Amino acid sequence: MNKTVKNADEAIKDVFDNSTIMLGGFGLCGIPENCITALVKKGVKGLTCISNNAGVDDFGIGLMLKTRQVKKMISSYVGENAEFERQLLSGELEVELIPQGTLATRCLAAGYGMPAIFTPAGVGTEVAIGKESRKFLVEGVEKEFLMEMAFDADFAIVKAWKGDPHGNLIFRETARNFNPMMAMAGKITIAEVEELVPAGSLDPDHIHTPGIYVHRIFQGANYEKRIEQRTVRKK
Amino acid sequence: MLDKIGIAKRIAKEIKDGYYVNLGIGIPTLVANYIPQGMNVVLQSENGLLGMGPFPFEGEEDADLINAGKQTITTVDGSAFFDSAMSFGMIRSRKVDLTILGAMEVSEKGDIANWKIPGKMVKGMGGAMDLVASAKNIIVAMQHVNKAGESKLLPKCDLPLTGVRCVKKIVTELAVLDVTPDGFRLLERAPGVSVEEIKKATLGRLIIEGDVPEMIID
Numbered sequence: 001m002n003k004t005v006k007n008a009d010e011a012i013k014d015v016f017d018n019s020t021i022m023l024g025g026f027g028l029c030g031i032p033e034n035c036i037t038a039l040v041k042k043g044v045k046g047l048t049c050i051s052n053n054a055g056v057d058d059f060g061i062g063l064m065l066k067t068r069q070v071k072k073m074i075s076s077y078v079g080e081n082a083e084f085e086r087q088l089l090s091g092e093l094e095v096e097l098i099p100q101g102t103l104a105t106r107c108l109a110a111g112y113g114m115p116a117i118f119t120p121a122g123v124g125t126e127v128a129i130g131k132e133s134r135k136f137l138v139e140g141v142e143k144e145f146l147m148e149m150a151f152d153a154d155f156a157i158v159k160a161w162k163g164d165p166h167g168n169l170i171f172r173e174t175a176r177n178f179n180p181m182m183a184m185a186g187k188i189t190i191a192e193v194e195e196l197v198p199a200g201s202l203d204p205d206h207i208h209t210p211g212i213y214v215h216r217i218f219q220g221a222n223y224e225k226r227i228e229q230r231t232v233r234k235k
Numbered sequence: 236m237l238d239k240i241g242i243a244k245r246i247a248k249e250i251k252d253g254y255y256v257n258l259g260i261g262i263p264t265l266v267a268n269y270i271p272q273g274m275n276v277v278l279q280s281e282n283g284l285l286g287m288g289p290f291p292f293e294g295e296e297d298a299d300l301i302n303a304g305k306q307t308i309t310t311v312d313g314s315a316f317f318d319s320a321m322s323f324g325m326i327r328s329r330k331v332d333l334t335i336l337g338a339m340e341v342s343e344k345g346d347i348a349n350w351k352i353p354g355k356m357v358k359g360m361g362g363a364m365d366l367v368a369s370a371k372n373i374i375v376a377m378q379h380v381n382k383a384g385e386s387k388l389l390p391k392c393d394l395p396l397t398g399v400r401c402v403k404k405i406v407t408e409l410a411v412l413d414v415t416p417d418g419f420r421l422l423e424r425a426p427g428v429s430v431e432e433i434k435k436a437t438l439g440r441l442i443i444e445g446d447v448p449e450m451i452i453d
Contacts, residue, residue, distance in 0.1 A: 011438075012287070026282040026283075026301070026305075026319070027282075027297065027301065027305040029299060029301050029305070030299070052319070063260060065308070075359060076359050076360060076361050076362070077358060077359040077360070077361035079358035079359065080305070085357060085358075085439075088357055089354075089357070093356070097357075097359040097360060099321025099360055099361075099362070099363075099368075100319070100323065100360075100361050100362040100364075100365060100403050101281075101319075101320075101322075101326065101362060101364075101366035102364075104318070104319035104322070104323055105320055105323060105324075107320070108320040119327065119365070120327070120368035120369055121327075121364040121368045121369070122368070123366050123368060123398075123399065124346075124396060124399035125364065125395065125396045125397065125398065125399075126395050126396075127360075127364065142420045144397065161299075171317055171318075172299045173297065173299040173300045173381065174280070174283045174284055174299060174300055174301055174302075174316060175298075175299040176283055176316055176317070176318050177282050177283050177318065177319050178318070178319045179318070180318045180320075181318060181319065181320045203258030208318075212386045225298035225299070226298065227296060227298050227301075227307055228301070228305040228429075229301070229304065229305045229306040229307065230296055230306075230307055231290040231294060231306040231307050231308070232290050232291055232292060232293045232294075232307065233289055233293075234291060234292070234293065234295070235292050
């Protein structure tokens with residue numbers, strides 16, 4: 001198989017207005033930088049973005065917020081973005097805040113072909129409002145679980161460290177985060193990688209995401225890989 | 236009265252050899268610095284790492300290696316990376332022995348609120364709701380009263396809840412308390428703090444049995 005496309009512009013060319021897209025990454029770590037830039041350039045609007053965070057004001061999804069391309073964010077934590085908070089408080093942006101594990105597992109469910117999951121996260125809180133719940137025995141004690149639905153996303157856009165033309169992906173360190181589950185969950189999955197290597201040069205034992213889940217792949221350019229909180233110790 | 240480091244040091248004494256521990260942002264992060272030498276403890280960072288090491292040396296920061304607070308960190312011998320679904324899988328299936336996190340309010344039933352101030356702060360719950368819903372043992376590190384001088388240990392939380400009936404223990408600048416079916420049980424006083432002061436700062440039901448010892452902190 002050869003799923004290679006030329007660049008980010010070609011990879012996202014059919015992302016349409018009002019579509020639902022998943023974007024991998026935790027904070028600014030492991031985000032699809034090239035595709036975000038291409039989405040801003042394309043100017044596609046009314047997007048529902050499923051992503052753990054919303055970037056910062058001038059990087060990551062923050063760039064798409066600035067251009068008002070995002071109609072709704074589904075995230076677990078959005079604390080680092082002043083423009084996000086402003087749009088939310090003024091009602092310009094719709095936001096659904098959900099527990100991080102629920103977010104990850106709703107992606108996982110989509111990729112595993114399961115319509116829903118049951119999780120205890122959010123029981124007894126406002127997250128539970130309007131949701132079906134069910135009690136199960138856990139270690140001999142009855143415990144309540146919320147039913148959470150698998151995500152239904154038109155596109156999943158992920159960032160990996162290495163990939164091959166088959167779409168096989170390998171992630172690096174904590175830049176893995178949501179990327180593997182999202183890669184499995186999109187109707188169309190787009191992967192940008194730091195290094196696109198020839199088929200056959202990745203050890204099959206080391207593949208995190210098998211290529212069957214990936215529809216398009218390209219080697220990204222000029223990765224900034226910005227650090228959000230630079231913390232160091234002295235030698 | 237304890238400072239933040241004092242709270243972290245006191246909580247560190249709750250950690251046992253062989254524990255897998257998840258530390259929240261703020262005072263809980265400081266606890267890592269006071270885990271007794273020689274103890275085998277593995278820190279879990281919910282963005283996908285078991286075996287979190289200290290901050291990197293200057294010039295050795297790696298953008299791909301961060302903790303849940305988005306700070307640059309390092310690995311240690313025996314570290315392992317994984318994705319976010321597996322991370323919350325190990326939390327949900329109770330493999331993590333102890334969760335230490337901050338709070339805005341805790342109720343006498345063990346309810347916790349730490350993610351939202353309606354109309355004011357809309358940052359989100361991150362992994363906190365998953366952690367408190369599943370953790371075997373939850374210790375809260377927080378100030379006993381808020382900036383306005385109001386108690387954060389309440390009969391009932393006023394703020395939107397993060398989880399219900401889940402907090403087991405609280406360490407504040409004034410005291411160590413257990414959450415029991417009957418309310419907050421005072422276990423220890425901070426150095427130089429009287430039972431009266433703790434009573435005054437606690438709005439929820441406080442149980443005092445006999446002499447309350449003073450904390451011992453190295």
